[in-house]
Amino acid sequence: MFGLLPSIGPTELILILALALIIFGPGKLPEVGKSLGKTIKEFRGATREDSNAGAAKAENNADK
Numbered sequence: 001m002f003g004l005l006p007s008i009g010p011t012e013l014i015l016i017l018a019l020a021l022i023i024f025g026p027g028k029l030p031e032v033g034k035s036l037g038k039t040i041k042e043f044r045g046a047t048r049e050d051s052n053a054g055a056a057k058a059e060n061n062a063d064k
Helices: 010-063
Strands: none
Touching: none
16 A cells, blocks of 8 residues: 555554545545555556556567
């Protein structure tokens, strides 16, 4: 997680979480976290598919 945002320290992370708690409230926060996690997972899967497709295309072009 910290590799994704290397310039954010623990203090900034706590501040972001506190703001999220104030904005969304304690009841909605788990739902927001679940949605965010699902979105990140889908994004990573899509980028892997794109990079795998690009690598396969490069191999096919190299074989010609």
